Amino acid sequence: MALAQANDNATSVATEIFFIVPPMDRKERIDDELASLRAMLRGWQVGIWTALPGVIESFDSDSQTCAVQLAIKVPVRANDGTVTTAALPPVVNCPVQFPSGGNCTLTFPVAQGDECLVVFASRCIDAWWQSGGVQEQAEWRMHDLSDGFALLGFRSRPRALANVSTSSAQLRSDDGRTFVDLNPSAGTLKFAAPTSIELAAPTVTVNASTSLTVNSPQSGFSGAVIVQGLFSFLGGMIGSAVSGAAAVITGTINFIGTLTANGKRIDDTHTHPDAQGGNTGPVN
Numbered sequence: 001m002a003l004a005q006a007n008d009n010a011t012s013v014a015t016e017i018f019f020i021v022p023p024m025d026r027k028e029r030i031d032d033e034l035a036s037l038r039a040m041l042r043g044w045q046v047g048i049w050t051a052l053p054g055v056i057e058s059f060d061s062d063s064q065t066c067a068v069q070l071a072i073k074v075p076v077r078a079n080d081g082t083v084t085t086a087a088l089p090p091v092v093n094c095p096v097q098f099p100s101g102g103n104c105t106l107t108f109p110v111a112q113g114d115e116c117l118v119v120f121a122s123r124c125i126d127a128w129w130q131s132g133g134v135q136e137q138a139e140w141r142m143h144d145l146s147d148g149f150a151l152l153g154f155r156s157r158p159r160a161l162a163n164v165s166t167s168s169a170q171l172r173s174d175d176g177r178t179f180v181d182l183n184p185s186a187g188t189l190k191f192a193a194p195t196s197i198e199l200a201a202p203t204v205t206v207n208a209s210t211s212l213t214v215n216s217p218q219s220g221f222s223g224a225v226i227v228q229g230l231f232s233f234l235g236g237m238i239g240s241a242v243s244g245a246a247a248v249i250t251g252t253i254n255f256i257g258t259l260t261a262n263g264k265r266i267d268d269t270h271t272h273p274d275a276q277g278g279n280t281g282p283v284n
Helices: 033-047 126-131
Strands: 051-060 065-070 074-077 083-086 091-095 115-120 148-152 169-172 179-183 188-192
Touching: 051 148, 065 115, 065 148
Parallel strands: 091 148
Antiparallel strands: 051 065, 051 115, 065 091, 074 083, 115 148, 169 179, 179 188
């Protein structure tokens, strides 16, 4: 039986727990070198930590590290000799992976209760984590619980996502209401959000070689609008000016229909009083 060193941040209960190393396998004593070697290696593997699922307990956004409760229990022997199973102490200061490269990074919120996979480095990572670059090993430990990296995105069955797209790539919320959908077969890119979508940039250009359609009961523009092509409208036009002329048009204007100014018709049907007290005829 061997004592596994508990993490410095483990609870007082956990510090009293001894991790069980299986007793010597009887096959190690028989006159069969291969069977004996295999049995010995199985016992040796107990102290090798490679990867375990876990649950996020806390996240530090400044250092991009987290504390993780490992989700697999291990057999333990207490001081009184009884054997039970218990949770491992939380592992702390685990670097969180955000996919990145070429000065571009995909970040996402890391919340308490998120599931992850903790991968344990084969050597001590302390000096690298503190200083970056290529460093000497701060300690000579191997496959240790202190050297974990947290990879988020792995899910147990109870937390499996619903309605995962099988034909497109999506950046989405867990509830599926907010997403960016890229469909390579259809050649489409779709944005969806239940509240709003905001673009912020000094210049925004939309190049549509065929058409641009905006379906909205109301659209607003806070600045000047310049239309270089034909401007057509079907539902009418109403406007006003804070000061000056409400509309200035330079060029020829063709009206089809009636034209009214302050309640008076000024189109081709209007007349003027004549010298005989009657009205002139309409405009020719």
